[in-house]
Amino acid sequence: MHFDVLLRHIPRVVAALSLTVFLVGCGPPAAEENTTAGQSPAGTRQPAGARYTIGMSQCNLNEPWRVQMNADIKTAAEQHPELKVVFKDAQNDTLKQRQHVEEFVSAKVDLLLISPKEAQPLTEPVARAMDAGVPVIVLDRRLLGDKYTCFIGADNKKIGRAAGEWIVKTLGGKGKVVELKGLMTSTPGQDRHSGFREAIEGSGIEVIFDADMHWLEPDARKEMESALSRFEQIDLVYAHNDPAAHGAYLAARAAGREKDMKFVGIDALPQEGVAYVKQGILDATFRYPTGGAEAIDAVLKILAKESVEKDITLGSRLFTKENVNEGGLELP
Ligand code: FRU
Numbered sequence: 001m002h003f004d005v006l007l008r009h010i011p012r013v014v015a016a017l018s019l020t021v022f023l024v025g026c027g028p029p030a031a032e033e034n035t036t037a038g039q040s041p042a043g044t045r046q047p048a049g050a051r052y053t054i055g056m057s058q059c060n061l062n063e064p065w066r067v068q069m070n071a072d073i074k075t076a077a078e079q080h081p082e083l084k085v086v087f088k089d090a091q092n093d094t095l096k097q098r099q100h101v102e103e104f105v106s107a108k109v110d111l112l113l114i115s116p117k118e119a120q121p122l123t124e125p126v127a128r129a130m131d132a133g134v135p136v137i138v139l140d141r142r143l144l145g146d147k148y149t150c151f152i153g154a155d156n157k158k159i160g161r162a163a164g165e166w167i168v169k170t171l172g173g174k175g176k177v178v179e180l181k182g183l184m185t186s187t188p189g190q191d192r193h194s195g196f197r198e199a200i201e202g203s204g205i206e207v208i209f210d211a212d213m214h215w216l217e218p219d220a221r222k223e224m225e226s227a228l229s230r231f232e233q234i235d236l237v238y239a240h241n242d243p244a245a246h247g248a249y250l251a252a253r254a255a256g257r258e259k260d261m262k263f264v265g266i267d268a269l270p271q272e273g274v275a276y277v278k279q280g281i282l283d284a285t286f287r288y289p290t291g292g293a294e295a296i297d298a299v300l301k302i303l304a305k306e307s308v309e310k311d312i313t314l315g316s317r318l319f320t321k322e323n324v325n326e327g328g329l330e331l332p
Contacts, residue, residue, distance in 0.1 A: 055104030072292020156191035164199025174204025220244035
């Protein structure tokens with residue numbers, strides 16, 4: 001090839017090289033990030049026909065309940081080919097979750113979904129997303145103030161109160177109770193605690209031990225071990241979620257004391273809390289819906305510039321051995 005012919009090819013070679021660099025730069029998503037799987041052909045990240053990218057920041061994926069929330073979002077989103085959902089898992093790390101929110105805003109997602117680990121530290125990054133024009137739907141755990149587009153979740157204070165009322169009734173108005181609290185810097189922990197305390201006030205129910213188990217089964221098990229070593233009589237354990245109620249049960253069983261007390265939890269996933277009630281491990285659990293399907297309904301409305309309610313409150317159900325085979329009882 002003559003030198004002048006070679007020169008004529010240079011722009012094309014440079015273009016090909018730049019394209020390669022660009023494609024490598026847009027390589028596969030980071031480990032904690034994945035899109036609505038099954039929709040995107042290999043090598044591309046955009047489901048065919050997707051017009052909107054939704055960022056979903058999940059605070060943790062170690063509890064079955066959060067895995068279910070993501071699955072519910074994914075299932076609902078898959079009915080709408082115009083949506084692509086990118087999931088990020090903050091692995092129970094608040095700083096990482098703040099960073100995820102910032103990354104979604106820089107990537108100019110059309111809408112942000114977030115289930116925040118803690119209220120205070122996630123409030124500001126979400127406010128900044130709103131300032132940047134990204135609508136935000138907050139799921140299950142609240143932020144401080146009202147700088148978000150829409151909140152979707154069950155009424156945790158009401159669930160805490162219902163748990164307290166059930167406990168007063170079941171123990172005949174008096175007894176010694178252990179309370180294993182969810183992370184107290186998150187609003188469900190605060191509300192499940194205050195609702196419960198309101199309901200038992202003036203009764204003969206005495207909380208002899210309480211501890212923050214950070215929503216985690218291993219922490220709950222450890223706290224229960226210290227409660228068991230300190231108190232000879234424990235009539236009931238009220239745990240703010242089913243993993244913690246299960247952890248407490250395992251601690252009591254290891255001490256040979258599980259038959260001496262009752263166990264109450266919250267979440268009531270069919271494969272978790274409801275199954276525990278059927279197996280006689282838990283005496284009661286309250287459903288805490290994930291809101292995944294409702295989130296996608298709200299996403300569609302917001303993208304269509306229709307109005308959505310600022311607060312969408314989901315219902316709950318009580319499951320006990322008496323009603324579990326009939327699908328539980330709706331809370332009034
Ligand atoms: C999962 C979880 C649930 C609980 C919810 C509260 O991380 O702990 O068990 O109901 O979060 O936000």
